[in-house]
Every structure is written in C-alpha cells, then in structure tokens.
Amino acid sequence: MMHGSATLKGLKTSQVEAILVNIFGGIVNCAIIANGITKACRELELKVPLVVRLEGTNVLEAKRILNESGLPITAAENLDDAAKKAVAAIQK
Numbered sequence: 001m002m003h004g005s006a007t008l009k010g011l012k013t014s015q016v017e018a019i020l021v022n023i024f025g026g027i028v029n030c031a032i033i034a035n036g037i038t039k040a041c042r043e044l045e046l047k048v049p050l051v052v053r054l055e056g057t058n059v060l061e062a063k064r065i066l067n068e069s070g071l072p073i074t075a076a077e078n079l080d081d082a083a084k085k086a087v088a089a090i091q092k
Contacts, residue, residue, distance in 0.1 A: 018090045063075060
C-alpha cells in the first residue's frame with residue numbers, strides 16, 4: 001500500500017492486481033483530482049481494475065467526470081465499499 005504517493009515508480013506492474021484510490025479532499029477540489037486520475041489512466045493505458053472513493057469539495061462534479069470518462073473506473077461510496085470492490089475485481 002502506498003500512502004500519500006502519486007507515483008508507482010519502482011513498482012513492477014506485474015505485481016499490481018488492482019488500484020484503490022481513497023481521497024478525502026477537504027479543501028482540495030475533488031474535480032481536479034478526478035481529472036488527474038482520468039489523465040493518468042489514459043497516459044498509462046491502465047490494465048488493472050481501478051476503484052476510486054472521493055469525498056470532499058466538489059465531489060458530485062468529480063463523480064461526473066469519472067463516470068463520463070469512458071474509462072473502466074469503479075466508483076465507491078466509502079472506504080469499506082472501495083476495499084470490497086477492489087478485492088472483488090481481482091477475484092474475477
């Protein structure tokens with residue numbers, strides 16, 4: 001688990017089975033985070049399941065961005081939901 005890191009540098013992609021992003025934005029605009037997530041997914045051509053839980057400022061706009069991105073991103077309502085969805089995704 002990588003806390004507070006925005007990079008996977010040094011991590012072999014064959015070791016990654018799923019990615020769980022848990023953001024409590026507070027004063028950070030969740031829409032900015034959602035745009036960054038979608039941009040990274042496109043640039044990295046993500047091949048593993050991605051589960052995202054966002055909470056905080058502008059969260060509804062952030063969820064819209066993720067939902068309309070056309071990317072295989074699974075939204076979660078809370079951390080427990082996110083963890084369950086991440087585990088389910090790798091068990092498929």
